[in-house]
Amino acid sequence: MRCPQCGRETPPGAYCGYCGARLPHEAGGDVPPVHGGRLRAHAYAADPRESLFTPALISTFFPHLSPRRANLARWLLIIGVLVALGVALGRYAPVAIVLGAVLLPVLYLLYFYDVAIYEDEPVIVLAGTFIAGAVLGAAVSLAFYRTLIGERALSLHAGSSTSFILLNAVALPLLGQLLMLVGPLALYVLRPRFSDILDGLVFGVASALGFAAAQSVVYAWLIITGPLQRGGGLFDWALPTLRVTLLTPLLYAAATGLICAALWLRRDPRIRQRPRMLATSLPFAIVVAIIGQIVPSLLTDLIPGQALSFLWYLLTAAALLLLARIGLHLGLLEKGAEADGNVDLIRCPTCQRMTPDLAFCAQCGVALRASSKRAARRLPPAAGPAAGPTEGGAQ
Ligand SMILES: [Zn+2]
Ligand SMILES: [Zn+2]
Numbered sequence: 001m002r003c004p005q006c007g008r009e010t011p012p013g014a015y016c017g018y019c020g021a022r023l024p025h026e027a028g029g030d031v032p033p034v035h036g037g038r039l040r041a042h043a044y045a046a047d048p049r050e051s052l053f054t055p056a057l058i059s060t061f062f063p064h065l066s067p068r069r070a071n072l073a074r075w076l077l078i079i080g081v082l083v084a085l086g087v088a089l090g091r092y093a094p095v096a097i098v099l100g101a102v103l104l105p106v107l108y109l110l111y112f113y114d115v116a117i118y119e120d121e122p123v124i125v126l127a128g129t130f131i132a133g134a135v136l137g138a139a140v141s142l143a144f145y146r147t148l149i150g151e152r153a154l155s156l157h158a159g160s161s162t163s164f165i166l167l168n169a170v171a172l173p174l175l176g177q178l179l180m181l182v183g184p185l186a187l188y189v190l191r192p193r194f195s196d197i198l199d200g201l202v203f204g205v206a207s208a209l210g211f212a213a214a215q216s217v218v219y220a221w222l223i224i225t226g227p228l229q230r231g232g233g234l235f236d237w238a239l240p241t242l243r244v245t246l247l248t249p250l251l252y253a254a255a256t257g258l259i260c261a262a263l264w265l266r267r268d269p270r271i272r273q274r275p276r277m278l279a280t281s282l283p284f285a286i287v288v289a290i291i292g293q294i295v296p297s298l299l300t301d302l303i304p305g306q307a308l309s310f311l312w313y314l315l316t317a318a319a320l321l322l323l324a325r326i327g328l329h330l331g332l333l334e335k336g337a338e339a340d341g342n343v344d345l346i347r348c349p350t351c352q353r354m355t356p357d358l359a360f361c362a363q364c365g366v367a368l369r370a371s372s373k374r375a376a377r378r379l380p381p382a383a384g385p386a387a388g389p390t391e392g393g394a395q
Helices: 057-061 067-089 093-115 124-153 162-190 197-225 237-269 283-304 308-339 373-378
Strands: 346-347 354-356
Touching: 057 067, 057 237, 057 308, 067 093, 067 237, 093 124, 093 197, 124 162, 124 197, 162 197, 162 237, 162 283, 197 237, 197 283, 197 308, 237 283, 237 308, 283 308
Parallel strands: none
Antiparallel strands: 346 354
16 A cells, blocks of 8 residues: 555554554554644654653663563663662762663663663774763773862852853863764774664763773762762752753763664665755764763752752753754655665564564564564564574573
């Protein structure tokens, strides 16, 4: 039948195989028609159960996870944050910061393992993402933090000097953003075969999480050994701890993921080079990331107050996350438009039903390339390569 959204002939089903739009009811699907417009905002490409505009963390940064794994990841994240928060309320702030700092990277490493996309070259991918991010994050933090924390402690009541603000809120965030891109850029040059927009996003996120974690650990270490040791009320450390261990890494991940997704989209062999929408263009991603890096730290320095600072970081991280999500969604839609007419049936790793091998599952509408390689291998035959003998239910 002809898809009303993209105009291509698509096999019958609930969703168009090329653009992922919901097809009219008569086509044999059991989903009522929805007119989502060109943006197809009612069904996010990496998880069609969610709207494009839901600021959901897991389906944006962990796009390959199946619905069940996504729920598991969500719970692990919530439990981890609660534990870190509990420790922070017990005034063990440095411990809470270290716990929180390793939470997201560990989750992301589990994600790498679970979706098994880079299992044939784990060393270079890990080196180009987590390790590069962590080493550079530790280096820049060790180089600047002691001075900054010392000066902040001195100027706590006097207001910060202009040079401090320029260094802390402008120069350092920019340098940080640059360093977070080093590992992914090396992978971009060294491993052209990782050419998918999803590769770009995942590399950017992993590098940023490594960077943020190293930064937090250095920060915690300086609190323990340095001039920032102080008492404070029960809640004094809760907001800063949450900000440092959760919001800052998310902000870094969204900014770096956004830039890398836009960069990788340009090299994708399956996408015709043409003028594209603003949200997926590289200059836009760079400008947005720079603004996102500078604005919350600048506001924090200019307007004192932990709660306000928390709010700036929360709003900026949410905005960047949404932009990264929109960029990824549009990128996946563009790829779908370029898919060729191969209509072999495969089993969808997400909904487990049979679907033509196009860009989107005709049954559940998920972008098929946003699914886990390991999940695909666990499926019964007709899903490609046979499952390996070690593929037990041990995880
Ligand atoms: Zn279509
Ligand atoms: Zn499906």
